[in-house]
């Protein structure tokens with residue numbers, strides 16, 4: 001397919017791998033923020049192609065994985081109601097809440113539907129005026145303009161039986177939180193290309209400056225990721241810390257104006273809990289007061305659902321890049337993709353699931 | 365969830381005053397919302413995520429990348445050197 005195969009060409013990949021080997025002289029920790037990139041790294045064995053001195057630290061960029069348990073439990077409570085059609089991206093259905101997941105609610109008779117796009121959820125609301133239709137709005141800046149559009153269209157078209165259960169997260173505040181941790185081992189970042197496609201690069205300049213970090217907006221194909229790693233390594237080896245764009249075929253530095261405008265119309269920045277990590281200031285989006293009619297948390301009486309994270313799963317440490325999935329005692333034993341204990345084992349973008357799928361089971 | 369794929373815009377139309385279009389993904393045709401790429405034209409490639417085109421693929425930038433690779437591999441292979449002018453390393 002055009003613009004896909006070129007970025008999977010083994011010959012090009014090999015060339016870039018050689019360049020990375022030549023460029024690397026010291027130990028470096030490089031974090032790929034996005035779970036889609038983690039998945040690609042494991043699938044193509046990129047972690048095994050690059051020099052031993054480079055450690056790829058897998059970041060918290062899987063929205064399924066960082067959606068707080070409390071939000072899942074709220075989703076389960078709403079989805080169990082008779083008057084509700086609960087709609088969601090498919091990968092949220094198996095995320096374990098404290099007692100069950102959305103699939104179990106569905107098998108118990110709840111009307112839970114997988115949709116491809118938030119606009120499909122809106123269509124369901126239009127077709128079912130006597131039901132309350134909820135969309136589970138999770139995701140990073142990449143997904144926020146899509147759910148924002150669904151809410152905006154609901155308002156424009158006067159569809160008042162539609163609401164969003166919002167758990168949107170933002171990348172730059174997460175980088176600040178990771179950099180502020182004393183255990184941080186990350187020297188440079190591959191910023192998630194599709195997040196940058198929406199938001200541009202603006203927010204990353206002060207971060208690169210303040211923490212002396214090379215930050216490279218990077219795509220998702222193997223050649224993209226290798227090229228991103230090479231760009232970070234070259235900066236690190238020469239003592240530079242700049243924002244660069246590997247993914248210029250998609251990302252422009254100003255971002256996507258119309259998408260940012262609608263995010264700002266519908267959402268406001270707020271503190272957000274991340275599963276396994278805890279509260280990160282200003283790291284999430286919630287609906288503005290004017291849009292509160294479309295906020296499931298206001299439509300339904302669920303404010304008293306408060307839940308703490310379970311103890312046995314170390315996904316929080318993994319999401320901060322402090323441990324690898326195969327260092328978890330339950331990895332591949334009590335915890336498998338069929339029987340996930342934690343959210344990082346559920347989504348194919350979760351680090352634990354990616355390690356499991358591509359046989360990185362030996363302990364490192 | 366954040367995977368977004370390239371596809372070619374083959375038709376543009378309006379729906380509920382939103383710009384929509386048909387996208388061809390190597391033969392599979394699907395509808396997508398094009399509100400975030402209002403300047404798009406039929407024949408251009410876009411990156412689509414969950415039913416929304418997020419950006420138009422910049423063909424100039426893509427071509428630059430391809431040209432760079434061609435140059436890099438061709439030159440290095442002809443000389444047995446990498447792009448820093450070092451002999452290509454033997455790897456296991």
Ligand code: SF4
Pocket residue numbers: 312313314315318325328329330331332335336340341342343344345352
């Ligand atoms: S392997 Fe399972 S239990 Fe261990 S951290 Fe990953 S999700 Fe949690």
